[in-house]
Amino acid sequence: MSEQTVDQTGDATEDIPTDYEVGQDNIQVFGLDFHNPVFIVSGLTIILFVALSLIFQEGAESFFTWLRPFLTSNLDWLFLIAGNVFVLFSLFLIVSPFGKIRLGGPDARPEYNYAGWFAMLFAAGMGIGLMFYGVSEPLTHYNASVAADAAQAGSDAPLMGAPGDPEGARRLAMAATIFHWGLHPWAIYAVVALALALFSYNKGLPLTIRSAFYPIFGEAVWGWLGHVIDTLAVFATLFGLATSLGFGAEQALAGLNHIFGIPDTDPWKVGLIVAITGCALTSVVAGLDAGVKRLSEINMVLAFLLLVFVVAVGPTLAIVSGFFENIVAYARDIIPLSNPIGRSDDSFRNGWTTFYWAWWISWSPFVGMFIARVSYGRTVREFMICVLIIPTVVSIFWMTAFGGTAISQLMNGYEGAVSAELPVKLFLMLEHLPLASITSFIGIVLVIVFFVTSSDSGSLVIDTITAGGKVDAPVAQRVFWATFEGLVAIALLLGGGLKALQSAAVATGFPFALILLLMIWCIYQGLKGEQRALIEAEEAEVTA
DSSP: OOEEEEOTTOOEEEEOOOOOOTTTTEEEETTEEEETTHHHHHHHHHHHHHHHHHHSHHHHHHHHHHHHHHHHHHHHHHHHHHHHHHHHHHHHHHHSGGGGOBTTOTTOOOSSOHHHHHHHHHHHHHHHHHHHHHHHHHHHHHHHHHSTTTTSTTOOOGGGOOTTOHHHHHHHHHHHHHHHHSHHHHHHHHHHHHHHHIIIIITOOOSSGGGGGHHHHGGGGGSHHHHHHHHHHHHHHHHHHHHHHHHHHHHHHHHHHHHHOOOOSHHHHHHHHHHHHHHHHHHHHHOIIIIIIHHHHHHHHHHHHHHHHHHHHSOHHHHHHHHHHHHHHHHHHHHHHHOOSSOSOHHHIIIIIHHHHHHHHHHHHHHHHHHHHTOTTOBHHHHHIIIIIHHHHHHHHHHHHHHHHHHHHHHTTOOTTTTSOGGGHHHHHHHTSTTHHHHHHHHHHHHHHHHHHHHHHHHHHHHHHHTTTOSSOOHHHHHHHHHHHHHHHHHHHHTTHHHHHHHHHHHHHHHHHHHHHHHHHHHHHHHHHHHHHHHHHHHHHHHO
């Protein structure tokens, strides 16, 4: 079905014999250039969703309050199994002979250095989440695990906790937190990113989700089946982003309320989302290198400074030793935490893990395509190590520094952070350290800039999908999607707050989990073809 070719640069690749041309189904009107029907169907559906959510706010709140527990209690097994498959497949690629295959062909070279590349993928992948949950999640798990009723039904403690054992509860809390921010989420991102990069750079197909399924569906991916896949990718991306943007707005406003006394009310939340969306629009117009790359690098510097400060003035020795202890705890508990059956900690598994896996999956088209856009020229092994292992290590250290500091404060008698709402826990932890006003302000700036980079790069990705794989579509289309990311976040916040945000992530993550499982088989087939082409090219070179 395919044949080995050598392109003009001498790269041995395996071409896919399709007559499809990027943008052939696009409509050019009023200076726009969008795919029909993906742009029209997804755009109109999202406009309708925003309108109905804003008009019927009480009904929307009731619906979202019901939706999340219904999905998490019935689909937890699917999300956990899928997450485990993604991790095992990603680790397999690192040690397999496929690891030497280069994205773009043997002579391809990276467009970005390691510092710029890593800054962009990390800022896009987890920025807002690390700020929102860095303190709140470890502290919440610790408080639930050490409680006297931790082992009873209905407890939120992971693996039924460690009642009355502060050190055991601390280790369990950090292991559970790292489980949610370590290998599993980054494996989800890596699978999507590798599929998109492989089938675009090595196979010559459009940079869109449907292209990854050519090994299964062939030319049918350019028809209605592909339209459904790309439309689901748009929904997953937009609602996954809106969830994160909503979290960011909640936390930024909580910080502004804590420092400056600005009211933590819905009108202020809406105003903040509007203002930050405006900043994102400016970045969208500036483009990838001038906008996202520059903001991502600024973010990494600020995040690094805040991290160094917490390590330096917090319980330094406990953080450094805790980093290694937490890796051991994570390795010890990753299998029981990953187990989808025969567990008693339903509240933790459904309320935390299932939500997270759905959230990461709903983010995967966005983060995956963005990582693919900036990963040309990397080998599969290099790609997987840098996208999977290094961010996991950084996440462990971040959670150890921020979460470990908060737990140490609680164990030493400071209860201000543990009793607060999730968005404000970070600022109450910083309040117990020197220079609290300055560090809290830096925290707010970080949340806002992460907000901007996520919205900017997200609109870039959605626009690529809805433009049929074109990466140079008109700026006005990215402006449209950046605007509606903000509007969806507003609609979800007003229609149920955090529950609505989490419900939207779970609802869009479910159908895309099935798509990602199919994607693994497609990646395997694509890499087999690349390996075969390399072997044939090497044999031809020897006999020439």
